[in-house]
Amino acid sequence: MTTTEIPTTEATKPKPSNYVSNAEWISKMKLTFGNATLPTIFPVMEAVGYSAEKIAGLQHQLTELEGLQQVQTKEYAEKLAETEKFNNKRAEIDANFTKHRALAKILFKGNVNAIIALRIDEEKQRAYPGWAQQVSNFYAQLESSPSLLTKIAGIGITSTVLATQKQALADLQTLKENQQKETAEAQSATDMRDQAFDALYPLYSEYIQYAKILLADNQALEAIGVKVKAK
Numbered sequence: 001m002t003t004t005e006i007p008t009t010e011a012t013k014p015k016p017s018n019y020v021s022n023a024e025w026i027s028k029m030k031l032t033f034g035n036a037t038l039p040t041i042f043p044v045m046e047a048v049g050y051s052a053e054k055i056a057g058l059q060h061q062l063t064e065l066e067g068l069q070q071v072q073t074k075e076y077a078e079k080l081a082e083t084e085k086f087n088n089k090r091a092e093i094d095a096n097f098t099k100h101r102a103l104a105k106i107l108f109k110g111n112v113n114a115i116i117a118l119r120i121d122e123e124k125q126r127a128y129p130g131w132a133q134q135v136s137n138f139y140a141q142l143e144s145s146p147s148l149l150t151k152i153a154g155i156g157i158t159s160t161v162l163a164t165q166k167q168a169l170a171d172l173q174t175l176k177e178n179q180q181k182e183t184a185e186a187q188s189a190t191d192m193r194d195q196a197f198d199a200l201y202p203l204y205s206e207y208i209q210y211a212k213i214l215l216a217d218n219q220a221l222e223a224i225g226v227k228v229k230a231k
Contacts, residue, residue, distance in 0.1 A: 022197060023073075026066050029204050032224040033059050037151050040220040041211070048210050058203060065196040073188040079186040081178070086175040090128075093168050098124075100165075103155050104138075114148060117141045128176070132169070139165050 002146050020028075036042060036055045101120055108114035118141050125131040143146050143162050153159070208226060215221050221228050 022069055022193065025201070026069055028068075028225050032204060033062055035223040036207070038167055038220070038223055040218075041215065041224065044214050045207070045211060048214065050186065050207065050210075057185055058200070058207070061090065061196070061200045061203075062223040065193070066183070068189070068193040068196050072186070072193040075182070075186040075189040079182040082182045084174065086172070086179045089172045089175055090170065093135065093172060094131075096165060096168075097138065099163075101138065103157065104152065107152060107155055108148075117145070119150075124138065132172075134192070135165075136169055139169070182217050 003144050033055065036050065036058075042050075060130075064079075072126065076140075101118075101124075104114075105120050106117055108118070108120065115215070119134060120175050121136070125134045142152055142157070143159070143166070149159060149162075164196065211221060211224060213225060217228060219228055
């Protein structure tokens with residue numbers, strides 16, 4: 001997308017040290033195009049092609065951009081909400097898994113078959129795909145082996161505990177799918193907002209550039225968001 005890091009009082013190329021958000025740019029554009037029809041500004045700018053019809057067109061584009069900005073904000077908030085749900089659920093499962101795994105290491109010390117089946121000799125995975133497979137395997141192996149299940153029930157990891165963890169993993173997968181869906185929707189909304197911004201920003205910038213020449217040192221510039229140095 002067209003970068004939006006430019007000095008807050010100038011419509012020139014952006015500077016990284018003076019970042020202006022999309023929401024702030026929309027606010028600036030609303031001020032500029034909202035006051036473009038003022039009698040102290042409109043006749044002067046009309047001379048370079050800014051007719052009432054053209055101004056109305058710019059205002060319409062801005063209205064559409066503002067709507068897309070609101071949609072993007074909503075979708076991004078929903079993405080964050082789903083991500084938080086996912087992270088919280090994963091942390092809950094992982095806390096239980098870490099405890100159960102540590103107990104199993106003690107219980108099955110020297111039992112090569114159990115150690116390999118439960119993968120408790122491996123380093124704990126961090127990335128979600130590997131972690132999910134590791135956790136799922138641990139509980140599935142215990143659940144499918146009567147001998148392992150009987151033995152581990154003696155330290156409090158009962159079939160009920162296993163079923164609870166198994167359901168939690170299924171719930172986590174659903175949350176992961178929801179998170180990915182919201183991420184895709186947020187990205188789509190961002191892309192649409194960015195496209196609309198990229199179409200309007202150069203027109204806004206051009207308007208400001210003309211105005212600064214035609215209304216040089218005129219206090220009317222303040223009405224469209226351009227600061228005028230005091231004499």
